[in-house]
Amino acid sequence: MTVSPERWQVIKTVFGESLDVDAAERADFVAARAGGDREVEREVNSLLLALAQEADLFERPALASLTVDDAADFPPPATLLGRRVGSYDVLREIGHGGMGVVYEAARADDQFRMRVAIKTIWRGIESAAIVGRFRQERQILAALSHPNIAALLDGGVTDDGQPYLVMEYVDGAPIDSWCDQRLLPVRQRIGLFRQVCDAVQYAHRNLIVHRDLKPGNILVTADGTVKLLDFGIAKLLGNREDGTDSITRGALHPLTTVYASPEQVRGETITTASDVYSLGVVLYELLAGRPPFAQNDLSPLELQRHISDEPPRRPSGAVTAVTASRTGEPTPMKLARQLEGELDAIVLMALRKEPERRYSSVELLSQDLDRYLADLPVVARPDTIGYRARKFVRRHGAAVAAGAVAAVALLAGSIGTAMQARVAERERDRARTEAAAAQRERENAEQVSQFLQGVIATADPSWDAPTQRLGGDSANNAMLDAVARRVDSELLGVPQVRATILRTLGRANAARARVAVAETQLTGALALHRQQNDASGLRDVAIDLAALGSLYGQVGRLTTADSVFRLSAETLGRLGDSSSIDFARTSNDWGLVALAQGRVRDAAPRIDATLRALRGLGRDTTGEYAIAMGNAALIADNLGRIDEAERLYRSSLAVFARVRGRDFYERGFSLHNLAIVLTLKEQHAEALSLMAAADSVWTFFLGANHPNVAVSQIGLAKVLHQAGRDSAALSHLLRAENILRRNNMPKDHPDMARLDAVYGQVLLGLGRLDAAERRLAHAIAIRRVTLKPRDWRLGDVLGSMGAVLVARHRYADAEPMLRESYSMLDEEFGPLHPRTVLMARNLILLYDGWNRRATADSIRATLAKAR
Amino acid sequence: MAPEDSQDVTSLLLDLQHGRPEAMDDLIPLVYSQLRTLAASYLRNEQRQHTLQPTALVHEAFLRLVDQRTATWQNRAHFLGVAAQVMRRILVDHARRRTAGKRGGGKIVTLDEELTPQAERLDLVRVDEALDELKAVDERQARVVELRYFGGLSIEETAQVLDVSPATVKRDWVLAKAWLFRALRDGQDTS
Known part of the structure; x- marks a missing residue:
């Protein structure tokens, strides 16, 4: 059977996607994705069937299918097994790699049969250079005598000329798994790690750099003693014999690049600072449960580039629920809190890219950890790291702002020069020169404006945040304002460039919730682009409109947002442009506005269009796709299809996880919404940790006072309320209210309604009925105005109000409210949805309290039957 | 294997990287014999229930055949690619021989x-x-x-x-x- 290459590509894609779909739905999925192409459908299904039958047949390498019967076909190799080496009997092979094999052996003449490890060179590779290395390792080990370094006991040459080393036998586990198996808490992990520091520090004092520090070389014995192993690629400082440094030896250990320092992957000189870095990686992994740069999803070259150039995330930002549980913490938030501040600073200091900016010795690293353990003020933090970091940021921040301002001047200047050139040249050949000068002007402007946009964009958290968080809100705001002033004063003569920069500024300010400034800049950009009467101008108009629409949506001006987006989409439509990235973005954001207005069925086709466009563009492993997928999940969520919603949220998070080397603040939405779904499913523990993760994503990207953080705080309150922990919920609501107030949210903003709705529920749970009633009344008032009449969110808050009235024994007032609420929820989600069921329970409470047992029982019966 | 083989393989790999594909003809026999030796080591280890992983064979060959002081990431990857190909040939040849022996006709x-x-x-x-x-x-x-x-x-x-x-x-x-x-x-x- 032959398949055309184009078809094979489709088959590959559909096959891959279908693996993410539940087995039961796979056939439908394949049929849908094949889009009527019977051959694709048949082929994918046949391959899926084969995969199901295949039963990991190929997982054992082909060699493993050979047995001893096959051995006759292969000549025997040399081994030390079963032989006597010096005064030791070689008992078994315990490992191999590097340049040779390591055996376990026992002293032949010793009645206690002391166990040792014997290391040899592979037979057949005894070249002068390798024997030289082996000799050097012996020399290095002989110089080292430390309780945390596996000791050299003996060494020699076998009868048939094979060199060997006899070493202390270490019966232990790699430090990371040792800690994880014992659920060792953070402080004890640090204590253990300090033993590693001791050993490395001792080696450094003996002018020896280890160069290959990693958990596999750091064993811990059952009694908790650290033993550092494998000085096989260690280097004697000042010993020029080993002229071929770093990367050459690094090649021996390709899979441990994760622990290699930037100078190691760049092939630069290796010093003790390289060991400080590798120790930083090991510590990072012990605390956060993963290395700063993970290998998965990165090609080797990409991994090298990340190590060399990308700043690592703070350890506290990298923890997960799994890590938390391994350190015995109940939630990732708790673990993150412990790491935040001092430990983050210590680890990041060890991980600086520039060797000279790390701790200048392992001793200093170790001392700082010691101070942390003793609850003493850590030198590194207020006096060293904090100070230096602030200074650096200030310098860096100023440099960024200065660069941006200078770029505006340059832009103005280059355009000015081009214009002068035009005037001068006009004398000679008017028509030709004018065209050339105009071209040059465009190119200059384009170049500088791209640079400038890059600089501004760094202040926009949705672009590339982790590095930028250090800059702090105020530094970035000041930078944006400085650029804006220059743009206004110096770019008046070049409207198109000015418009593009205004839009970039507007977006950055919008993302930083600086609404008024953003609106002025975006409408300014729009007005300028409108003057440009061609297709590219029209496209810019559409993009400006979409940016404005997002801004209006963000501040709750939904009707305006809706019409602005409509205009944007229609403009793109007029350009015949419904598969471009701009269309995908507009369509997505427009869909979100419809969702916010409660018009779910209008939202669905818009989000679908976005997903389709992104897939068509081959952008289905991007952050944007993950975001749109999250929105599709939200639609399913709003339609009451919570299982589907859960699945889509999880896929959205999976796509986020697949995007290389970047995190997105939008991931917070998928985390937040999945948490709410799980709350409905009464999976409180996971819900809480997801919501906490959403909160830390937003705090990290947007700063602690961004309205999104209010949303996640309300979310935490909601999750806690559903778990019956109302008093814990209260403090989150206070924080949320504070944040919303600081941001001058309009009183009828959806977030205000949300705040009051959850507030009301929590207060009801605490029995504070007056306050609950006030809050709920406010939420009802907002939702009656901003949502369509029978929106479920209105029903939800009416139901809460009904519950308050039941608690006040005002049954006659409560009944119509609960009835209305129930019918709205039933209408929206059906009778089986958790929200509807909850309301049915409220009705039962009502009729029980009201002594209308028959009605209560009939609802009970309906509920039971529905199950 | 003599030490000079190690230099041979290293320079053959460099030749390959520098666009001299005929170096492959010299390289394969060296890799072939090394891998056969290692396969034998693997089989005998298994006989004694030992743990040399078959996954490691091509690495071992690399460590034995390539001068580690001048080895780079690139020529390691290159070598592993060649070695896997050779391993396939070794194992398939072996299987073919066995099949012929047992079934008496290459069935x-x-x-x-x-x-x-x-x-x-x-x-x-x-x-x-x-x-x-x-x-x-x-x-x-x-x-x-x-x-x-x-x-x-x-x-x-x-x-x-x-x-x-x-x-x-x-x-x-x-x-x-x-x-x-x-x-x-x-x-x-x-x-």
């Missing part, structure tokens, strides 16, 4: 349906043929199988050799396994 041994999949011993001669067919459909997937199944390389190492992301290798690997299994199964049905 293809088919999968035995009576056995559970875990116990099944794949007919490497058939796998080899199926892999050539797969190569015509999707060359990279065939390479992934060669590196993973014959070379015993991990997902990450395979990614290094092919210079693609581990995620890509995983996707290719799943589909390739399904494809090969089907080819073997269907081949059996018709035989």
